[in-house]
Amino acid sequence: MDWDKLRxxxxxxxxxxxTHAGEMLHLSQSAVSRQIHTLEQTIGSPLFHRHxxxxxxxxxxxxxxxxTAQIVSRLNAATGQIRxxxxxxxxxxxxTTTVDFGLLWLTPRLPxxxxxxxxxxxxxxxxxxxxDLPMRAADVAIRQREPKQADVIAKRIWSASSGLYASxxxxxxxxxxxxxxxxxxxxxxxxxPQAPQPVEGLDWLFVDRPGETPLxxxxxxxxxxGIYESVRRDIGIGILPDYLAKAGDFVRVVPEIRGPSIPLQxxxxxxxxxxxxxxxxxSFIDSxxxxxx
Numbered sequence: 001m002d003w004d005k006l007r008x009x010x011x012x013x014x015x016x017x018x019t020h021a022g023e024m025l026h027l028s029q030s031a032v033s034r035q036i037h038t039l040e041q042t043i044g045s046p047l048f049h050r051h052x053x054x055x056x057x058x059x060x061x062x063x064x065x066x067x068t069a070q071i072v073s074r075l076n077a078a079t080g081q082i083r084x085x086x087x088x089x090x091x092x093x094x095x096t097t098t099v100d101f102g103l104l105w106l107t108p109r110l111p112x113x114x115x116x117x118x119x120x121x122x123x124x125x126x127x128x129x130x131x132d133l134p135m136r137a138a139d140v141a142i143r144q145r146e147p148k149q150a151d152v153i154a155k156r157i158w159s160a161s162s163g164l165y166a167s168x169x170x171x172x173x174x175x176x177x178x179x180x181x182x183x184x185x186x187x188x189x190x191x192x193p194q195a196p197q198p199v200e201g202l203d204w205l206f207v208d209r210p211g212e213t214p215l216x217x218x219x220x221x222x223x224x225x226g227i228y229e230s231v232r233r234d235i236g237i238g239i240l241p242d243y244l245a246k247a248g249d250f251v252r253v254v255p256e257i258r259g260p261s262i263p264l265q266x267x268x269x270x271x272x273x274x275x276x277x278x279x280x281x282x283s284f285i286d287s288x289x290x291x292x293x
Contacts, residue, residue: 002042008035009047010068013061016054090119093277097142100225101264102126104247106142106285113284120277128195128223133269140278141267142285144241154267157282158289160241162259164205165250170234177237177253181213187236188217195222204259205239243292264289 011021012032022032040047047061057065097106102124110122131137134151141147147154164183177183190206208214219236221227227238232248241262245252266285272278 002039005035005039005042006064006068006071008032009039009061009064010072012036012048012055013057013065013068016056018055089117089276089280091277092121092123093140093281094123094125094138095140095142095281096125096127096131096138098128098144098225099126099223100228100244101142101144103225104228105243109284109288112288113281116284117280120280133267136269139268139272139275140281141265143265143267144262145265146263147265147267151270152267153270153273154265155282156263157266157286158264159261160243160264162239162241162262163245163255164237164253164257165231165240165245165248166237166253167231167234167248168251170231170236171251171253173234176251179254180215180257183215183237183254184213187219188215189219189221189227189230189236189238190217191224191227191239192220192222205257 008021008025008027011025012018015021015024018029018032018036021027022029025032036047043060043064045060046058047064048055049058095106103126106124110124114120114122125131125138130143130147130149131141132149133139133141133147134149174186177186188205190203193203206215206217219230221230224240224244228240228244228248230236231238231240231250237253239259240250266282268275268278
């Protein structure tokens with residue numbers, strides 16, 4: 001079947017008007033009408049009802065439109081892939097990051113990234129372990145501390161503050177602490193001092209200082225994601241970076257108690273410096289971080 005006629009039919013079905021379809025396709029009204037008439041003769045059925053509000057699809061026209069819509073969608077996807085190959089943004093990119101950032105910040109934004117670059121494939125490893133980028137365990141790492149590996153390029157792309165957060169339900173049940181002293185009466189959740197620290201000085205709240213009320217945690221975890229989930233489930237008050245608290249719609253408590261600024265590092269092996277896949281990922285993350293400020 002002639003694709004030109006199908007293309008004209010699809011435009012008329014979308015626009016509901018021969019005139020509007022002709023304007024979109026840069027064809028005269030008579031040329032569009034002839035194409036539709038010829039297609040209807042080929043199929044042996046009318047494709048449109050003429051109505052004062054415009055052209056309405058017949059049952060046969062609806063079947064054909066469903067097919068042309070699939071064809072147009074696949075053609076658009078193919079065009080995007082071809083463009084991606086031409087631009088060098090095609091193939092796999094192995095990204096590693098922490099479980100909390102990967103699940104709560106990066107993953108929800110991946111559909112937008114993939115729509116912008118149809119030829120790109122993201123292989124995401126979420127782990128607290130620091131993978132060896134020079135040995136190609138991953139192409140890119142998004143981490144919350146300065147890398148100690150050699151032969152890598154690191155760029156700080158964001159700094160997030162941190163603080164004490166609780167769920168609204170927890171505060172409704174146990175009350176809102178107004179001071180450090182009030183925190184003694186609450187269930188505090190801390191990151192395990194024995195676990196590899198994803199952030200420098202993550203246990204700032206529990207450092208004893210002269211003149212300050214000493215605090216102890218009732219729950220200790222080796223995962224920021226675990227702390228996030230505990231807060232989300234109304235279990236207690238946890239130390240979290242602001243971007244995680246925002247994802248959970250948590251409430252900041254005792255806001256005058258502020259933790260250290262948490263850096264976000266975009267790290268890749270030196271040999272990947274010319275990779276367009278790395279470049280588009282960094283550009284995308286930069287853009288998304290700017291929008292979320």
